[in-house]
Amino acid sequence: MRIKLFGVFAHLARASELTVEVETPRPIREILREVVPRYDEFPDKIIMVNGKPASDETLASNEDEIKVLPVLSGG
Amino acid sequence: MKGWWGKILRINLSEGRVKAQDYPPEAALSFIGGRGLAAKILWDEVKGVDPLGPNNKLVFACGPFNGLPTPSGGKMVVAAKSPLTGGYGDGNLGTMASVHLRKAGYDALVVEGVARRPVYIYVEDGNVNILSADGLWGKTAFEAEKSLKEVHGRNVGVLSIGPGGENLVKYAVIVSQEGRSGGRPGIGAVMGSKKLKAVVIRGSKEIPVADKESLTRLNQEAYNAVLNSPSYSFWRRQGTMAALEWCNENSALPVRNFSDGVFEFARSIDGYAMEGMKISQRGCPYCNMTCGNVVLDAEARESELDYENVSLLGSNLGLGKLNEVSVLNRLADELGLDSISLGGVIGFVMEAKERGLIKDPEAPEFGDFKKARELVLNIAYRRTDLGRQAAEGVKRLSERVGGKEFAMHVKGLEVSGYNCFAYPAMALAYGTSSIGAHHKEAWVIAWEIGTAPMEVERRQAVRYSVSYNPEKAAKVVELQRLRGGMYEMLTACRLPWVEVGLSIEYYPRLLEAITGVKYSWDDIYRAADRVYALIRAYWVREFNGRWGREMDYPPERWFTGGPKSGPFKGQHLDRSEYDKLLSEYYRLRGWDERGIPRRETLENLNLGFVIPDLEKYVELN
Ligand code: SF4
Numbered sequence: 001m002r003i004k005l006f007g008v009f010a011h012l013a014r015a016s017e018l019t020v021e022v023e024t025p026r027p028i029r030e031i032l033r034e035v036v037p038r039y040d041e042f043p044d045k046i047i048m049v050n051g052k053p054a055s056d057e058t059l060a061s062n063e064d065e066i067k068v069l070p071v072l073s074g075g
Numbered sequence: 076m077k078g079w080w081g082k083i084l085r086i087n088l089s090e091g092r093v094k095a096q097d098y099p100p101e102a103a104l105s106f107i108g109g110r111g112l113a114a115k116i117l118w119d120e121v122k123g124v125d126p127l128g129p130n131n132k133l134v135f136a137c138g139p140f141n142g143l144p145t146p147s148g149g150k151m152v153v154a155a156k157s158p159l160t161g162g163y164g165d166g167n168l169g170t171m172a173s174v175h176l177r178k179a180g181y182d183a184l185v186v187e188g189v190a191r192r193p194v195y196i197y198v199e200d201g202n203v204n205i206l207s208a209d210g211l212w213g214k215t216a217f218e219a220e221k222s223l224k225e226v227h228g229r230n231v232g233v234l235s236i237g238p239g240g241e242n243l244v245k246y247a248v249i250v251s252q253e254g255r256s257g258g259r260p261g262i263g264a265v266m267g268s269k270k271l272k273a274v275v276i277r278g279s280k281e282i283p284v285a286d287k288e289s290l291t292r293l294n295q296e297a298y299n300a301v302l303n304s305p306s307y308s309f310w311r312r313q314g315t316m317a318a319l320e321w322c323n324e325n326s327a328l329p330v331r332n333f334s335d336g337v338f339e340f341a342r343s344i345d346g347y348a349m350e351g352m353k354i355s356q357r358g359c360p361y362c363n364m365t366c367g368n369v370v371l372d373a374e375a376r377e378s379e380l381d382y383e384n385v386s387l388l389g390s391n392l393g394l395g396k397l398n399e400v401s402v403l404n405r406l407a408d409e410l411g412l413d414s415i416s417l418g419g420v421i422g423f424v425m426e427a428k429e430r431g432l433i434k435d436p437e438a439p440e441f442g443d444f445k446k447a448r449e450l451v452l453n454i455a456y457r458r459t460d461l462g463r464q465a466a467e468g469v470k471r472l473s474e475r476v477g478g479k480e481f482a483m484h485v486k487g488l489e490v491s492g493y494n495c496f497a498y499p500a501m502a503l504a505y506g507t508s509s510i511g512a513h514h515k516e517a518w519v520i521a522w523e524i525g526t527a528p529m530e531v532e533r534r535q536a537v538r539y540s541v542s543y544n545p546e547k548a549a550k551v552v553e554l555q556r557l558r559g560g561m562y563e564m565l566t567a568c569r570l571p572w573v574e575v576g577l578s579i580e581y582y583p584r585l586l587e588a589i590t591g592v593k594y595s596w597d598d599i600y601r602a603a604d605r606v607y608a609l610i611r612a613y614w615v616r617e618f619n620g621r622w623g624r625e626m627d628y629p630p631e632r633w634f635t636g637g638p639k640s641g642p643f644k645g646q647h648l649d650r651s652e653y654d655k656l657l658s659e660y661y662r663l664r665g666w667d668e669r670g671i672p673r674r675e676t677l678e679n680l681n682l683g684f685v686i687p688d689l690e691k692y693v694e695l696n
Contacts, residue, residue, distance in 0.1 A: 006324065007317045011309035038305035043576070046525040051642065053525065069325075070306070071521040072318050072574070 001062050003035065007070040009045070012037050021062060028066060029056035036068075044071040077285040078139040078590030079103040083116075084181040086196060086203065088269055089129060089188030093203045095181070103182070104592065105681060108138025109566035110509075110559075111606045112183055113154035113165055118613050118685065126158035126261070127243060127268040133186040135176065135234070135274070138566040139589045142177030142282050143290065146297040146577060146585075147568035149173055149360025153234075157260035158268075159245040159416075159468050160487035160511050162614040167515075167566055168249065168257030169359020172232030178278025186269060195235075195273040197227065200280060208272035212241060215409040216250035223275050231277045237411025239455045240267035244466040246416035246489070250408060254367055254379030255359060259413045260488055260510050285591030293588055297571070297581045301363055304575035311356070313346035314366035315382040320345045322386065322493065325524055326641040327501075329391040329494045331441050332422035333483050333632060336494045337641035340395025344385055348397045364570060372401035380404060383514075386492040387418025392425060393441030402444075403451055410455035415513075416468060417454070419489030421447055423469045423482060424461070432476045435461045483630045485512035486614075495633050497643040498523050500547035502629040503656050507551065509559060509610045512629075516559030517551045518573070541643075543652040548659035560603020605680040607664065608672040612685045615671055620692030624670050627657055667696040 003018045010016040013036045020031055028047060033039050047054050048067040060066055081103060085094045106115050113136040124130035133155050140148035151173035157164025176184060179200045186196070193208040211219045216237035223233050232251070239247035240263035247263030248256040284290055301307060309317070319341060322328040326336035342348065349368055357379060358365030367379040378401035388407070389400040407414040425441045427433040437453075438461055439446030453462025464472055469489050473482035483490040488511020495502040504517035561582060562569040571577040583594050594602075615622045629648070637645040661668060665676030674695040677686055689695065 007313075007321060008306050008309040011312065012305065041305045041576075044521075044525065046521065067324075069321060069524075070317075071525060072315075072321055072518075 001060050001064045001066060003031070004065070004067045005036070006068065007072070009036050009068050009070060022060070025059035025061040027057050028054070028060050031060065032056060032068065042070070045069065046071060076100050076103060076590070077283050079108070080177070080180055080182050080282070082181050083183045083185055084198065084203065085185045085187065086205065087188045088186060088190040088194065088205065088271065091205055095201070105602060105605060107564035107602055108182060109136050109152040109167070110154070110165055110563035111602065112136045112138075113152050114163065114606055114609050114613065116183070116185060117154060117156060117163065118609055121156050122616065124156060126156045126161065126265060129189040131156050131265055131268070133262070133265050133269060133271070134183060135172070136183040136566075137173050137177050138564055139586060140565040140567045141173045142278070143284065143589060144294045145361060145567060146294060146301065146571050146581065147359065147362040147364060148565065149362060150566045150568055151176070151257075152563060152566050153249050153258040153262045155262050155265040156617065157262070157510070158243070158264050159261040162486060162510075162617055163610045164258070164260030164262055164510055166248065166257035166259050166262060166510075167563060168251055168255045169362065169568065170232055170234060170251035170255055171360050172234045172251060172274065172276050173566075174360050175232035175276035175278040177282055178280050179276055180278065180280050184274070186271060189268065190270040193270045193272050195223070195271065195275060198274070198276045200278060211272045213238065216411045217253050217409050219273055220251070220253070223273055227275050227277065231275050233273060233275050235273035235411075236263045236266050237409055237455070239411040240264055241272075242455065242457045242466070243267050244412060244454060244457070245468045245471075246413040246420075247411050248413045250411050252357070253377075254357060254408050256408060256411070256413070259416060259513060263411050284589055286588045289588040290585065293581060293585050297577055297585075298363060300577055301571050301575050304577070306575040310364060310366070310575055312350055314368050316346035316349045316368060316380060316385065318382040318492070319385060320347075326497060326638055326643045327494050327520060329386050329422070329490070329492055331393050332391060332426040332481060333490065333494050333630075334426070334481070334638070335640055336496060336638040336643060338390040338395070341390065343395050344389045344397045344400055349380055349385075352397060359568065362568065364575065366570065370397070370401055372405055373398035374402055376405055378402070378405035379408065383492045384414040384418070387415050387422070391418050391422040392447055394444055394447070396444070399444045402448060406448070406451045410451070412451070412455055415491045416489040417451065419469050419483055420454070420465050420472065421450055423472060423478070424450065424465060426481055427476055427478050430478065432478050433461070437461055480631045480635070483512075483632060485629060486626060488512050490630060493520055494638070495520075495629060496637050496647045497541050499541060499543050499648055499653055499656055500551060502633055502648055502653065503548060503660060504551050504554070506627040506629045506657065507555070507660060509607065517554035518558070519547070519550050519554055522550055523547065541646055541648065543649075543656060545656070545659045548656050549663060551660060552663045555607065556600045556603040560606060561599050564602065564606065601680065604664070605682060608676060608680055608682055609685065611666065611670070611672055612677070612682070612689050616689055616692055622669060622671060622693065624654075624657060624668065627670050628653070671695065
């Protein structure tokens with residue numbers, strides 16, 4: 001699957017785009033824990049799967065495109 | 076009382092009179108400070124007056140957090156009846172003047188009357204002088220602050236206006252420390268109308284605190300929590316500028332006078348572009364998050380950027396070069412103009428030119444940096460016809476040249492950096508903010524995007540749609556209580572909580588350590604609701620009761636057309652759905668269908684004192 005990371009998530013993962021292969025569909029949270037250090041310390045985040053809002057409990061497989069955005073405050 | 080001085084410094088410039096006035100402890104307890112105190116003063120004392128006349132009052136209000144070691148607690152509220160909107164106007168800024176005003180022994184400073192010639196005020200504890208500013212008038216805000224520090228030393232807090240405020244530009248702000256500014260609805264023009272160029276404060280007293288030990292410990296803990304936050308290091312890289320990429324990604328960027336939500340040159344003005352140009356970082360007092368990112372602009376001058384300025388003066392004008400955008404931003408700061416409203420006004424001029432409503436050859440088109448730059452100067456100095464008209468703000472300009480359907484304002488205040496074709500909750504936040512279209516009180520858009528209803532069938536073709544749900548109104552109220560209420564009363568910066576996740580539980584605990592008064596969350600919410608209802612009553616009274624729910628509508632543009640590109644292309648808000656959300660908002664607030672607080676609500680919030688006055692203008696439900 002393709003994972004696009006934004007803002008602080010890209011900063012922590014040191015990458016803004018990643019490709020991850022999974023054998024069976026896995027919850028997004030598990031995958032993000034592996035690529036984004038301190039992921040669990042973020043109580044809020046915006047997760048999109050194939051352009052649609054989802055949660056990080058959603059199962060994702062290789063064909064999915066996942067976007068992970070932080071929740072900002074907007075100054 | 077601990078934590079509050081219970082004293083307001085009053086200076087009347089017409090008569091040269093200075094007075095330190097006690098105010099009752101009950102007012103401190105129920106309005107806390109900052110915005111709460113300012114709203115109370117304006118309700119009691121500024122009624123039916125011309126905002127730029129001698130009877131308006133300029134309020135500089137602090138809260139219990141100020142002057143003490145508190146997380147990002149170096150803010151101050153500046154307030155007055157707004158010349159831009161005709162209603163309640165305020166703003167906050169981070170400034171050493173807040174620290175010094177409190178250390179001088181006051182919770183607030185109220186300036187009344189009008190000086191005959193330009194003056195500035197110098198406060199040194201109990202010693203107050205009104206001094207000639209003949210030599211400062213005409214200088215930029217940066218130059219004025221520099222000169223005043225040469226005279227009074229560096230250990231002072233300075234608030235000043237630039238030519239924008241002097242020339243009564245309706246969206247002039249008050250500036251401090253080269254780049255901190257506040258008072259979007261023309262509070263700088265009110266200062267200019269009083270011929271007050273600057274306020275310089277030096278305070279040396281110790282503020283009485285209930286439990287100093289707890290205060291120091293809590294502050295240290297909070298300070299460390301900020302440093303250890305997983306968001307901290309990226310925040311230090313980009314600050315609010317990270318929002319540019321974010322908004323562009325979510326079709327929420329203001330592009331070409333809000334006609335679009337996605338900008339083709341976003342990459343060249345975003346946080347990453349800024350990082351490449353950054354030369355230093357500045358911040359407000361007592362803050363370890365220093366979010367003012369300083370770059371060198373196209374004219375080799377320092378310019379302090381944040382998201383709002385760059386979106387409104389960049390993508391909203393079709394400008395894709397960050398060093399040019401930085402020039403406009405620096406000029407706005409020096410001249411003392413609100414950069415958000417300035418970008419809104421120039422964006423409107425550009426669209427009006429494109430549509431043939433403005434034919435003036437000096438009017439810039441989208442993407443024309445040179446003419447935009449010239450227009451900024453013409454606005455600040457009220458030169459040329461176009462400059463003078465644009466100095467009046469988008470609402471008045473559109474009434475004059477036409478184009479109300481693309482005039483981006485609420486209640487006369489220009490919209491800040493979020494384009495809401497697809498975001499009804501954020502539109503509601505703009506519609507119901509206490510000062511007009513400002514985002515500070517309820518930045519609900521991230522929550523709105525993150526909680527959009529999930530679709531079960533993920534593999535279907537993606538359909539983007541606008542969603543309404545009554546929870547959105549509740550979320551707006553909740554955020555207004557915290558952001559527009561608690562933070563504005565304390566007064567402290569909300570960013571440690573919202574940006575790096577500092578636990579909000581610190582705030583009532585800090586407040587208790589400072590004042591010795593235990594505020595439950597319920598007490599804080601009630602105080603916030605009280606302030607919102609009082610401010611709403613103020614608007615209704617100052618509009619002589621000519622008030623209806625349409626005052627809380629977002630700009631017409633968001634109900635029609637939709638963005639020109641991106642996934643939300645062609646989608647827009649639905650008026651009847653918005654109306655339902657608005658009714659839900661009123662219900663939660665205890666306001667009637669016109670958006671006026673009910674009698675019972677006022678009584679419950681201990682605002683019974685506004686009823687007799689308000690009833691002279693409207694019948695209460
Ligand atoms: S986070 Fe930014 S705006 Fe808030 S107090 Fe710190 S420097 Fe000022």
